[in-house]
Amino acid sequence: MTGLSWRPQADCRERAVDTASVHRILQGLRYYFETDPACRFDFPLRLTGTPFQHRVWGTLLGIPAGQVRTYGALAAQLRTSPRAVAAACRANPCPVVVPCHRVVAATGPGGYCGATRGPHLKIKKWLLAHEGWHG
DNA sequence: TACCGCTCGTAAT
């Protein structure tokens, strides 16, 4: 996971989390990485964002592991524009758990964590491969 | 206002 840039928003930083919850979250992530990439994360999420961003993130959570959607397809589904979807993906405060890596461009892989190339993109491709998607 | 993790049409190699 090194290289993933977490850009926590105020809500994430300031919230007090008890040790047991942290343990549960780490266990869930470990299970995803080591055992079953198709597992559902069952811990509660409290994401900070605009109403539109919550709409997009909620839709992302409905994409099964091993599948992808294009920015354009999500835009049509949400009655908005591809770029707006991309901007919301980019603002995702909780990568991996909220699977913005399952959103790709019509012509290529698209970006990840604010980058359209470089190490971040390698992470996106790794996650997709981990989930068994071969594009 | 000016950015953009996009997309589509059109046109030139």
Place this chain on the structure above:
DNA sequence: ATTACGAGCGGTA
């Protein structure tokens, strides 16, 4: 069959 480019897009800072 590719590439390149322009215009339009909707949300956000």
